[in-house]
Amino acid sequence: MKLSKSFTLIELILVVAIIAILAGVMVPFILSARQKARAAKLAQLFDTIANACRLHYSDTGRYASEFSNAPIANWNMHNLSVIPPANAIPGWDGPYIDRPLTNKDAYIGDMLFVSSQILWDFDLDGDGSVDKNQFTAGNSLDLWWVNEAQAKAINDAIDMSVPGDWRVTGKVVFYGALAFPVDGIAVYLTGGS
Ligand SMILES: [Ca+2]
Ligand SMILES: [Ca+2]
Numbered sequence: 001m002k003l004s005k006s007f008t009l010i011e012l013i014l015v016v017a018i019i020a021i022l023a024g025v026m027v028p029f030i031l032s033a034r035q036k037a038r039a040a041k042l043a044q045l046f047d048t049i050a051n052a053c054r055l056h057y058s059d060t061g062r063y064a065s066e067f068s069n070a071p072i073a074n075w076n077m078h079n080l081s082v083i084p085p086a087n088a089i090p091g092w093d094g095p096y097i098d099r100p101l102t103n104k105d106a107y108i109g110d111m112l113f114v115s116s117q118i119l120w121d122f123d124l125d126g127d128g129s130v131d132k133n134q135f136t137a138g139n140s141l142d143l144w145w146v147n148e149a150q151a152k153a154i155n156d157a158i159d160m161s162v163p164g165d166w167r168v169t170g171k172v173v174f175y176g177a178l179a180f181p182v183d184g185i186a187v188y189l190t191g192g193s
Contacts, residue, residue, distance in 0.1 A: 032153075038107035039153040045105060046141060046158070049114060050189040052080045052096035053139040060091040063116035063139050063191055068101040080114065108154060109146040109184060114139060120173050122188040126163035138191030144184040148176055151185050158187070 049066075056064040056079060064079035081100040083092055106112045118140045122132040132138065146154070151174040152166065159170030167177035171188040 035108070035150065035153045036157070039150075039157040041107050042143075042154055043157040045107075046187050046189065048097065049080070049101075049141060050139070053114065053190045055096050056080060056092075056094065057139075057191060059093045060089050062089060063137060064096070064114060065116045066097075066101050066112075066114040068105055068112040069103045079116075106143055108150045109143040111142075111144045113142040113144070114189070115142060118188065118191070120178065120186040121168075122171060122173065122186075123164065123169040124162075124171060124188065126159075126169040128164060132188055139189040141187040141189055142184055143187070144182050146174075146184050148174065148183070151176070151183075154185055 053064050056062070065077040066080040067077050078100045079089070079092075080094060080096045081098075082095060083089060101112050101114070103111055116137075116139065118132050118136050118138040119134060119142065120140065121130040121134050122140075123129065124131040143154075151172070155166045155170070155172040155174070158172050159166060162170035164170075165177075166172075167174040173186050175182065175184045175186070
């Protein structure tokens with residue numbers, strides 16, 4: 001009887017140990033699958049926003065700005081979704097997206113900022129030469145507080161076949177490699193020369 005009880009206990013410990021090992025193996029897979037799914041959603045969102053930016057430009061001749069959350073009042077720009085009458089832009093025929101962007105749209109990271117300037121250099125074909133220069137006209141999108149692993153997941157959803165250092169080539173560049181104080185990514189959307 002005593003032997004049987006202790007045998008049961010050993011069995012129990014074994015089962016718990018096996019579950020723990022399986023969980024240890026499975027959890028990273030589940031997390032990385034979740035990250036991949038979110039990165040794919042973001043890639044889709046970037047396409048939608050890029051199309052909206054192109055339409056905005058063709059209607060108004062101007063590149064749009066859209067901030068998911070404005071910590072400062074005069075950053076409160078939603079040119080793609082809603083423009084107060086006081087800030088009317090000639091030719092504006094929006095909304096170009098169905099509602100203003102919010103921080104929740106950043107499936108990864110914390111804040112989305114569609115800029116009316118291209119804020120970083122983009123080497124779109126990965127040949128080592130810059131194709132879109134920083135501070136030229138166009139639309140780029142910043143996604144702040146994205147760590148390197150998250151940035152890589154987003155990069156791989158968009159820049160999959162672009163050669164070179166993934167952090168600096170293609171449509172997605174990672175700030176961490178560019179010495180910006182806040183980790184994040186920039187995505188090339190449209191325009192520029
Ligand atoms: Ca290039
Ligand atoms: Ca890249």
